[in-house]
Amino acid sequence: MIDIKLLRENPEIYRKNQKKRNLDINVIDRTISLDKEWRNAKLGADNLRSERNKISEDINQAKKKGKDISLLIKRAKEMPEKLAKTEEQEKEIYEKLKGELLKIPNLLDDSVPVGKDDSENVTVKTWGKKIKYSFEPKSHVDLIRELDLADTERAAKVAGSRFYYLKNELVILNNAIMRFALDYLKKKDFTLVHPPYMMNKAAYGGAVSLDQFEETLYKIENEDLYLIATAEHPLDEMHSGELLNKSSLPLVYAGISPCFRKEAGSHGKDTKGIFRVHQFDKVEQFAICEPEDSYKWMEKFLKNSEEFFQALEIPYRVVNVCSGDISKRDAKQYDIEAWMPVQNAYREVVTCDNCTNWVSMRSNIKFEEKGERDFVHTVDCTLVANPRAIVAILENHQQKDGSVKIPKALWKYTGFREIRAEKIEEKKKSKGKKLAKKK
Secondary structure (H helix, E strand, O other): OOOHHHHHHOHHHHHHHHHHOOOOOHHHHHHHHHHHHHHHHHHHHHHHHHHHHHHHHHHHHHHHHOOOOHHHHHHHHHHHHHHHHHHHHHHHHHHHHHHHHOOOOOOOOOOOOOOOOHHHOEEEEEEOOOOOOOOOOOOHHHHHHHOOOEEHHHHHHHHOOOOOEEOOHHHHHHHHHHHHHHHHHHHOOOEEEOOOOEEOHHHHHHHOOHHHHHHHOOEOOOOOOEEOOOOHHHHHHOOOOOEEEHHHOOEEEEEEEEEEOOOOOOOOOOOOOOOOOOEEEEEEEEEEEOHHHHHHHHHHHHHHHHHHHHHOOOOEEEEEOOOOOOOOOOOEEEEEEEEEOOOOEEEEEEEEEEOOOHHHHHHOOEEEEOOEEEEOEEEEEEEEEHHHHHHHHHHHOEOOOOOEEOOHHHHHHHOOOEEOHHHHHHHHHHHHHHHHHHO
């Protein structure tokens, strides 16, 4: 939600914001028009209520003075129908106004670069050396097949494309990444939260702009419920409708959950392997804070995510996401993109967002100090989305013999330091011997 008072006072700010985002400018003019129409309808309803009260008072005074009240009674009887009709009009106009307000994105921070799409995102930092292999490296698709780490073909038979069975060492690696992430954030005093995996439509409409995001979500048939696309959405709504004491801020959470996404609009992209999938585990950083602190938390969260991928020994770059690529919720967004040597490209693994008061205004989350109230700011940032981290590890830590080294930070969680290619050959031979004995 946006600040309707600011829109009334300075609509040009929002028109410029729409232009920067390459979005429809007409929504601003429609909203302004509906706002005027609604205020007139509201004024009409208020005037009728005042008139109703005055008629009631006039009747009482006339009775005391013994005057004829028949005309006043007639007017009083007409008032309920008039008022009900006007209130209904006011309600209808307000619903239309609210619908337009919910479509308007957050105001961009001045530091956001103007651009049409992700090709115009601006690199602000790079870390680590790109791997130069002395051999022909294998894609993660080939590695998971040859090392017997996942099965996407059988998953497609059971659930459709972009699903997978994790197997063998990859199950342990997946859990190791998750546990390392939890321990990492726990040491930094995050409150660990395992949120609901489903949200109703009203709650989801507070967290995101459903006109943009609904096609990404899985809807439960015959239920007012959606599977969550990420943990920050239920965390956004955890304190909806609440008035928080300033002394309780900031609230800093680590959201741990599976995520479910249709990946609408990604047809033909990353169709093989586990980089772009419909279901995955993720750990999310999330903060509810005072307005003046939100950019500090954004930078803290980004630093945490950088440190995490440094610990995984993955080269990466940080990009300032441009106006044509940024989410509607965000005033500013950073992405961390991991280097994928086989793809010869940086690929997104982390998104870090400052939503300022856009979510809190939709969800009515405020804080109070000495009688003064204001909307909180919300900040979220991926710490790790497991499949993408796994892909980065497989591509960056593979060896000439087909094995994969495990980053040192994960050794105590995995119990092994590499996924060895010869182990797979031993398994195959063992299976072959068992089959031969059965025959």
